[in-house]
Structure formats: structure tokens, C-alpha cells
Amino acid sequence: MNLDYLFDGAHWDFASGSIPQLIVSHLWYVLLALALGTVIALPVGLYIGHTGRGSFIAINAGNAGRSLPTLGLLMLMVTLLGLGLLPVLIALTVLVIPPILTSAYAGLRTLDPGVVDAARGVGMRPMQVLFRVELPMALPVLMSGFRSAALQVVATATVAAAVGLGGLGRLLIDGLAVNDYSRVLAGAIVVAVLAVLLDLVLAFAQRWIVSPGLRASK
Amino acid sequence: MITYLSNNSETVLAALRQHITLALIPVLLGFLIALPIGYLGVRFPWLYHPLINVAGVLYSIPSLALFVFLPVILGTKILSPLNIVVALTIYTVALMARTVADGLRSVDRLVTESATAMGYRRLRRLFDVELPVALPVILAGLRVATVSNISLVSVGALIGIGGLGQLFTRGFQLFYIEPILVGIILSVLLAGIADLIIVLIQRAVTPWTRVQRSRA
Numbered sequence: 131m132n133l134d135y136l137f138d139g140a141h142w143d144f145a146s147g148s149i150p151q152l153i154v155s156h157l158w159y160v161l162l163a164l165a166l167g168t169v170i171a172l173p174v175g176l177y178i179g180h181t182g183r184g185s186f187i188a189i190n191a192g193n194a195g196r197s198l199p200t201l202g203l204l205m206l207m208v209t210l211l212g213l214g215l216l217p218v219l220i221a222l223t224v225l226v227i228p229p230i231l232t233s234a235y236a237g238l239r240t241l242d243p244g245v246v247d248a249a250r251g252v253g254m255r256p257m258q259v260l261f262r263v264e265l266p267m268a269l270p271v272l273m274s275g276f277r278s279a280a281l282q283v284v285a286t287a288t289v290a291a292a293v294g295l296g297g298l299g300r301l302l303i304d305g306l307a308v309n310d311y312s313r314v315l316a317g318a319i320v321v322a323v324l325a326v327l328l329d330l331v332l333a334f335a336q337r338w339i340v341s342p343g344l345r346a347s348k
Numbered sequence: 349m350i351t352y353l354s355n356n357s358e359t360v361l362a363a364l365r366q367h368i369t370l371a372l373i374p375v376l377l378g379f380l381i382a383l384p385i386g387y388l389g390v391r392f393p394w395l396y397h398p399l400i401n402v403a404g405v406l407y408s409i410p411s412l413a414l415f416v417f418l419p420v421i422l423g424t425k426i427l428s429p430l431n432i433v434v435a436l437t438i439y440t441v442a443l444m445a446r447t448v449a450d451g452l453r454s455v456d457r458l459v460t461e462s463a464t465a466m467g468y469r470r471l472r473r474l475f476d477v478e479l480p481v482a483l484p485v486i487l488a489g490l491r492v493a494t495v496s497n498i499s500l501v502s503v504g505a506l507i508g509i510g511g512l513g514q515l516f517t518r519g520f521q522l523f524y525i526e527p528i529l530v531g532i533i534l535s536v537l538l539a540g541i542a543d544l545i546i547v548l549i550q551r552a553v554t555p556w557t558r559v560q561r562s563r564a
């Protein structure tokens with residue numbers, strides 16, 4: 131076990147199967163899944179949190195989603211739909227929906243009801259209450275859910291390689307196939323570093339989008 | 349699917365048995381290891397943030413990579429179930445250490461101070477007061493760890509030992525959806541049952557949480 135593969139310059143030239151190319155395809159899966167998951171889960175989570183209707187779904191979505199084995203879902207989708215981006219996207223999106231949905235719901239539910247009443251009292255319409263008061267105040271909780279979704283999907287996107295697709299999982303699967311542990315180690319390190327970096331970027335984004343008023347109150 | 353099950357009941361049952369063992373032993377081990385680690389994070393506050401960061405990085409290592417690496421580090425055979433057990437124990441510790449620390453930190457200062465005033469020493473106060481009060485938070489973390497372990501075991505199938513995950517790889521190789529579906533359904537059911545058992549345990553051991561809710 132050594133770091134030769136990771137530090138071999140030839141593996142860093144941008145070519146098919148090189149580390150930068152695998153990082154790009156890996157990030158592509160991750161970002162698409164996060165974007166699609168947010169588009170689906172955020173409105174549902176906000177709706178449930180805002181109205182209080184269907185809380186049962188929001189509370190149980192988290193555990194139901196976690197219990198679905200991503201590898202099985204991916205293999206099922208590939209068997210049904212054939213090889214391509216779509217099955218990976220479906221499997222990874224199912225993974226990111228629960229944390230986003232649950233945190234959007236929890237963010238709105240744990241708000242001080244007095245704040246929402248005050249917003250209504252000053253004459254805000256329901257949509258204004260949601261977008262100008264509830265959503266901004268729920269952002270810290272929402273972002274922590276989004277960050278844990280991102281962390282999970284970066285690590286899990288490696289399974290795409292198990293069905294013959296790209297991403298950093300290629301280093302793991304191919305390295306394993308030819309007993310090249312140096313390559314597997316390179317894959318593991320790059321994935322972990324990528325996860326940490328993405329979390330840092332999101333942490334900065336969170337500082338930037340969360341109102342300073344919320345930080346001061348802590 | 350019914351025909352698949354009746355023709356392959358022995359394979360499926362063996363996979364299910366292996367799945368249960370591989371998922372639950374790490375939950376127990378990880379829980380026992382995480383308790384003292386989480387406590388250290390509370391007892392020495394400067395340890396808390398390093399602890400959370402290390403746990404976060406450990407959690408971001410892909411399970412497949414860990415399954416492959418542990419034989420190299422531990423000197424076990426690649427097909428040894430021990431690799432899966434150790435890998436999932438690491439994830440459980442990463443998840444639970446933080447939950448234990450957060451749970452203990454969430455205990456109201458007044459409660460610990462009253463216990464101290466009543467003459468509880470540090471260790472007895474921990475076991476008789478702080479841990480029971482933190483139990484709902486800790487058990488919530490245990491539910492997450494258990495459910496995600498059950499779904500992670502199947503990744504082990506890519507290196508040859510993965511309980512129900514073997515049904516996925518078999519179905520995938522044969523281009524045959526029945527085993528994959530059976531594997532997914534059993535895995536989700538297993539997670540649901542394990543989750544329910546922890547909820548029932550929680551209700552039994554923390555009766556005061558119910559009293560509070562009914563009053564509110």
C-alpha cells in the first residue's frame with residue numbers, strides 16, 4: 131500500500147480515466163443529484179413545514195430513504211433502464227431527498243411561532259411570510275441538512291463505477307480488480323478530500339447566505 | 349417474485365442471516381466504543397471540535413474503499429466478514445461519538461448541578477443522571493446508525509460478502525430483477541423492524557419523555 135498512484139504525474143494529465151477527469155465526472159453526478167434532489171425535496175419540505183400538513187411524511191422520509199440500499203437501487207435501475215446517466219441520477223437523488231426534505235421541514239417547525247405571528251401581524255401575505263421570514267430563518271438548519279446530503283452523496287457516488295460507469299469509484303473498482311491497492315488508496319483519498327472541500331465551500335456559502343442577524347442571536 | 353423466493357429460499361435466508369449479523373454486531377460494538385469517546389468530548393471541551401471533524405472525515409470515506417483497505421491494514425483475508433464488521437464499526441463510532449457528545453451537552457446545567465449538590469460524584473452522576481437524560485438524543489443517533497448500517501452492508505457484495513447485497517450483484521449479472529427486488533425489499537423491511545425495536549426500547553426506558561409530551 132503506497133501513494134505512488136496518487137502522486138504519479140501521468141495520472142493527473144487530463145485524459146479519459148485520469149484522476150482529474152474522474153473528479154469532474156464524479157462532481158457532475160454529485161451536483162446533478164443535489165440539484166435535482168433540492169428541486170424535488172425543498173418545495174415539499176417547505177410546504178409541509180409551512181402548513182404543518184403531512185408532517186408524518188417529513189418525519190419518516192429520513193429513515194425510509196436511509197434504509198434504501200443505494201447499490202441495490204442502482205443495479206435495479208440499470209437493469210430496468212439500461213446503462214447511462216439516468217439510473218445513477220435516480221439512485222443518488224433518492225439518497226439526497228430525505229435529508230433535504232427533513233431539514234427543510236425541521237427548520238420551519240422549530241421556528242419561534244411568535245416570529246411567524248408577528249410577520250402575519252404586520253400584514254405579510256402567506257408567500258411573503260414563507261420567503262421573507264420562515265425560509266431565511268430556517269436556513270441554518272436547512273443548510274446543515276444539505277451539507278450532510280452532500281457528504282453522503284460524494285461518498286456514495288463511488289458505487290456508479292460498480293455498474294460500469296465513471297466517477298472516482300473507477301479507481302476503487304478497477305484497482306480492486308487488478309489488485310492495485312495504490313490505486314484504491316488514491317481513490318479513497320481523493321473522495322475524502324473532495325468531501326471535505328465541498329463541505330468547506332458549503333460552510334462558506336452558509337456564512338454568506340445566512341443573515342448576520344441570526345448569527346448574532348446565538 | 350414469489351416463485352423466485354420459493355425456488356431460492358435457502359440462498360435468500362442465508363443472505364438475510366449474514367446481513368443481520370454483519371449489520372448489528374457493528375452497531376453494538378460501535379455504540380460501546382462511542383460512549384467513552386463522546387464523554388471525553390464533553391469532559392474536555394477543547395476535544396469536542398477535533399472529535400467532530402475527525403468523525404466527519406471518517407464518515408466521508410467511501411464504504412467500498414474501507415472494505416478494500418481493511419484487509420491490508422488488519423492483515424485479514426479480503427473475503428473475511430471481519431472487514432465489513434470493522435468498517436461498519438468505524439462508521440457507527442463516527443456517527444455515535446458526536447451524538448453521545450451532543451446528547452450529554454444538551455443536559456440542562458441545572459440538572460447536573462442539582463445532582464452534584466445532592467452528593468453525586470462525577471462517575472455516578474454520569475451513569476445515574478446525565479446518560480439517562482441524554483438517552484432520547486443518543487437513541488435517535490442509534491436509529492440512524494442502525495438503519496444506515498443495514499443499507500451499507502450490501503456494498504460489501506462488491507467484494508464478495510454483503511448479505512442481501514449478493515442478491516443485487518447476482519441479479520445484476522444475470523440481468524434479472526427478481527433477486528434485486530427481493531434484496532431491496534428485505535433490506536428495507538429489516539431496517540424498519542430494527543428501527544421499530546429501538547423506538548420500543550426507547551419508550552420503555554425513557555417513560556418521562558411521554559409524560560412531558562402528553563402534558564404539552
